[in-house]
Each structure stands twice: as C-alpha cells, then as structure tokens.
Amino acid sequence: MADGVEEVTQNFKRLPWRFWIITLVAFINAVSFTIIIPVLYPYAKQFGLSDFEASLLTTAYAASQFIGTPILGRLSDRLGRKPLLVLSLLGTVIANLMASLAPFAWLLFGARALDGLTGGNNSIAQAIISDTTHPDQRTKAFGIFGATFRLGFVAGPPLSFLAQQLPTLPGGSSLGMSFIISAAIALMATLLCAICLPETHQVCEKFQLRWSDFKFDRISRSLHNPRFGRTFLVTFLSGFTFTIFTFAFQPFFLNILNQTPGRLALLFAMFGIIGFMTQVFALDPLRARFNIVHILAFMLAARGVCFLLIPAFPTIQAFVLITVLFAAVNSFPLPLIESILSLRSGAQEQGEMLGTNASFLSLSNAIGPATAGLLVSFGYGVPFGITGVLTLGVAWFALSLRQSVPANS
Numbered sequence: 001m002a003d004g005v006e007e008v009t010q011n012f013k014r015l016p017w018r019f020w021i022i023t024l025v026a027f028i029n030a031v032s033f034t035i036i037i038p039v040l041y042p043y044a045k046q047f048g049l050s051d052f053e054a055s056l057l058t059t060a061y062a063a064s065q066f067i068g069t070p071i072l073g074r075l076s077d078r079l080g081r082k083p084l085l086v087l088s089l090l091g092t093v094i095a096n097l098m099a100s101l102a103p104f105a106w107l108l109f110g111a112r113a114l115d116g117l118t119g120g121n122n123s124i125a126q127a128i129i130s131d132t133t134h135p136d137q138r139t140k141a142f143g144i145f146g147a148t149f150r151l152g153f154v155a156g157p158p159l160s161f162l163a164q165q166l167p168t169l170p171g172g173s174s175l176g177m178s179f180i181i182s183a184a185i186a187l188m189a190t191l192l193c194a195i196c197l198p199e200t201h202q203v204c205e206k207f208q209l210r211w212s213d214f215k216f217d218r219i220s221r222s223l224h225n226p227r228f229g230r231t232f233l234v235t236f237l238s239g240f241t242f243t244i245f246t247f248a249f250q251p252f253f254l255n256i257l258n259q260t261p262g263r264l265a266l267l268f269a270m271f272g273i274i275g276f277m278t279q280v281f282a283l284d285p286l287r288a289r290f291n292i293v294h295i296l297a298f299m300l301a302a303r304g305v306c307f308l309l310i311p312a313f314p315t316i317q318a319f320v321l322i323t324v325l326f327a328a329v330n331s332f333p334l335p336l337i338e339s340i341l342s343l344r345s346g347a348q349e350q351g352e353m354l355g356t357n358a359s360f361l362s363l364s365n366a367i368g369p370a371t372a373g374l375l376v377s378f379g380y381g382v383p384f385g386i387t388g389v390l391t392l393g394v395a396w397f398a399l400s401l402r403q404s405v406p407a408n409s
Contacts, residue, residue, distance in 0.1 A: 018132045019141055021197050022125050025085075027148040028189040029121060032092060034156025035163065035182040043175040047105040055369065057112050062366035064116025066359045070219060073123045073355020081128045082199045089190040091118020093183045100179035101172055116362075123355035128197075130342045130354070138342050139292065142335035143283035153272035222356050227344050230400055231337060236360040237394040238300060238333050241387045243368025245307060248376060248383035249323075256380050257316050267323065274324060275331035283332060292336055297398040299332040304391030311381030334361075340401060 044054035076084040095115035102108040126145070133141045163181040164174040172180070223229045253259050253267065286295050306326040310319060338354065345353045375383040 015137060015141060016132045018198065019129060022128045023145055023148055025189045025193050025197070026122070026125050026145060027151055028185055028192065029089065030148055030152025031155045031159065032182045032185040032189065034152045035160045035178050038157050038160045039175045039178045046173060046175065047108060049105055055373070057109065058369060059366045060109050061112045061116040062362045064113040065119050066362035066366065068117035068119070069123050069358045069362060070352065070355040073127065074352045076124045076127055077349065077352055080199045081124050081131065082193065082197055085121055085124045086190055086194050088118045088121035088124065089186055089193060091115065092186040093190060096179040096183035096186065100176040100183070101169065103171070123358040126338055126354045135343055139287040139335065139339040140284040142338045143279040146335040147276040147279035147331070151272055151276050154269050157268060219356060219359055228341065228353055231340055232357055232360050234394065234398050234401065235337050235357050236364050239361045239364030240368045241391045241394060243365050244372040244375070244383050244387040247369040247372035251376060252310070252380045253319070256314055257319055259316065271327045274327035278328045279331045279335065283335065292340060293399065293401045296333055296336040297395045299329045300395035300398055301392055302329040304388045304395060307384045307388030307391060311384045
C-alpha cells in the first residue's frame with residue numbers, strides 16, 4: 001500500500017511545475033463557475049421569468065460557448081496560450097459583475113452569453129497541458145486536470161450559500177452576491193495566470209484575424225475528419241446522454257425518493273469527492289495496463305448500466321449505492337477522450353482540436369437538459385431507461401476509436 005502511494009507521488013513530481021499552475025487556475029475557475037449553479041434558477045425567477053425562460057439561461061451560456069470555444073482555441077495557436085487565457089478569465093469576471101447588478105432580464109441573458117463566449121478557457125488550459133507534458137503523461141495530466149472540476153463542485157455550492165449571507169450591494173440582491181463572489185474568485189485566477197504562468201506555446205504564425213475563424217460550418221465538417229471525427233462524435237453523444245441524467249436525477253431524487261434539497265447538495269459533494277479520487281488515483285494505473293480506448297468503452301458501458309439500474313431499484317439505499325458506482329466510472333470518459341485527441345494532434349493544432357471538442361461538449365450541454373425535460377413529462381424513470389440504452393450504444397461506438405489511436409496508447 002505504501003509503495004503504491006509512493007509510486008503515485010513520484011509520478012506527480014515528474015509533472016512540470018507549469019502544469020500545477022494551470023491546474024490551480026482551473027480549480028479556482030471551476031469554483032467560480034460552480035458557485036453560480038445553485039442560484040441561477042431562483043435568480044432568474046426574481047426577474048419574473050417562466051420556468052422555460054429560466055432554462056434558456058443555461059442554453060444561452062452553452063450555445064455561446066459552443067460558438068466561442070473553437071475560436072479561442074485557434075487564436076491561442078496563433079497568439080499564444082497566455083493572452084487568450086487571461087482574456088477568457090476576464091470575460092468571466094465582467095459577465096458575473098453584469099449579472100449581479102442586472103436590472104433587466106435581457107442584461108442577465110447578455111451576461112450569460114458573454115460568459116459563454118469567453119468561457120472557452122478549458123480548451124486553452126488543456127492545450128497548455130499538451131504543450132508542457134510528455135505524451136506518456138497526458139492521460140494522467142488530463143485526469144488530474146479534470147478532477148479539479150469535481151473539486152469545484154465540492155467547494156462551490158457551500159460558498160454560494162455563504163455569499164447569500166453577505167450584505168447586498170446597492171441595487172443588488174442576496175442571490176446576486178453569489179455572482180459577485182464568483183467574479184472575485186475568477187479575478188484571482190486571472191491574476192495568478194497573468195503573474196505566474198509563462199507562455200508555453202511558440203507562436204509560429206503572425207497573427208491575422210481571418211474570416212475562416214468565424215465559419216462555424218467547420219465544426220460540422222470536423223466530423224468528417226478521418227483522425228478526429230469519430231472522437232468528436234463520441235464527445236457529443238457522451239455529453240448528451242450525461243446531461244440528460246444531470247437533469248433527470250434531481251426530480252427523481254426529490255419526488256420519487258422523497259429526499260430534501262439539502263441531501264441533494266450532499267449528493268453533489270459526494271460526486272465531486274469520488275470523482276476526484278478516482279481520477280487522481282485510478283486513471284493512470286488503468287492507463288498503464290489497458291488500451292485507452294478499451295478503458296473508455298468500459299466506463300461508458302458501466303455508466304449506461306448505472307442509468308438503467310436507478311429506476312429499477314427506487315429506494316434511497318439502492319440509489320446511493322448505484323450513484324457511488326456512477327460517480328467513480330463517470331470521472332473517466334472526458335479525460336480519456338481529451339487524451340486521445342491530444343495524442344493525435346500536432347503541436348500547431350492542439351488548441352483548435354481541443355477547442356472544437358469542447359464545442360461539441362457545449363452543444364450537448366445545450367441540448368441534453370431540454371431533452372430530459374421533455375422525457376420527464378412521460379415519467380421520472382423514462383429518461384434513465386432511454387439514456388441508459390443510448391449510453392450502451394455510445395460505448396460500442398467508442399470501440400471504433402481504436403482505428404485512430406496507437407495500440408500502445
């Protein structure tokens with residue numbers, strides 16, 4: 001046991017210090033993002049928005065991120081990673097300040113759209129990881145990086161609750177204070193990046209903003225790319241099925257299992273802790289023993305089985321056991337997909353490929369919850385059955401990625 005822990009520790013020490021800086025930036029930014037999640041819906045209701053209109057705030061963010069992320073990724077390949085990352089983080093600061101003091105609903109929608117357009121910093125951060133790590137370290141590095149987002153789910157909601165207890169600003173509200181704290185935390189990430197993070201990418205091309213940077217049909221054409229198309233499709237399908245679950249499990253937990261919102265918050269925290277532990281301590285050992293595509297397909301299949309089991313055993317005890325397993329296997333697909341893309345990308349296309357992949361994920365984030373809302377109208381268990389079957393299909397399709405990944409990966 002001690003030898004295993006020592007081995008993991010030694011592996012972490014081999015990662016370059018710039019990786020740990022960008023991981024810290026990602027964690028701070030994730031906390032900033034997750035602070036908003038618990039208050040976005042009730043904050044929207046303060047503006048007199050209907051339930052459907054409130055749901056469009058999430059769509060506005062995800063759709064804008066879908067548009068903006070590949071542009072930021074391509075520009076980071078030309079201008080360098082650091083200036084685009086700083087610009088992206090500043091966008092989050094400005095957007096949350098706008099949202100906190102918005103007097104009208106349309107300004108709130110504008111703030112969420114701005115945050116989405118400039119919120120493609122994850123793809124830039126992933127490109128920095130690719131710039132600074134050896135290919136053999138990529139899976140481990142992406143796993144640790146992805147784990148920071150789950151840690152944000154642990155820290156963000158409690159900070160949101162504390163923010164609502166603070167004195168409100170003139171013209172603001174207690175819910176709006178969560179946006180203020182989120183902006184302050186995003187500003188911390190901006191300063192950390194600006195002061196401590198060196199440029200990691202050698203710019204080989206003089207900057208010139210091209211019309212092609214705004215031709216979004218390139219995203220759809222990317223599905224026909226022989227090296228990356230199938231991987232992008234797996235990202236979309238995996239994200240689509242997962243976001244159906246993220247909406248559907250909440251009414252199931254509250255209405256079918258008769259649990260409280262407080263216990264739902266504890267469940268989110270449990271997801272974060274388990275996801276972090278499995279990514280940090282299990283991903284790299286599995287990667288060393290098995291083919292990366294086989295791991296991805298297995299974890300997707302296990303996720304699908306969990307979806308199918310949840311409505312079959314509608315008790316709180318069974319739900320907790322199933323979701324513990326789900327939280328563990330769910331931490332693997334995204335960093336594995338990102339690792340596959342990184343291994344197949346050249347130095348001058350890392351930002352664009354990872355940015356395009358993030359756009360497919362953003363598109364799934366915009367479509368999945370709306371689909372779940374429609375399915376829930378037919379019964380709380382219906383979304384689980386449908387997304388379970390779909391996820392098993394995605395796992396089978398993921399095996400086709402073996403054609404584009406070296407056998408020793």
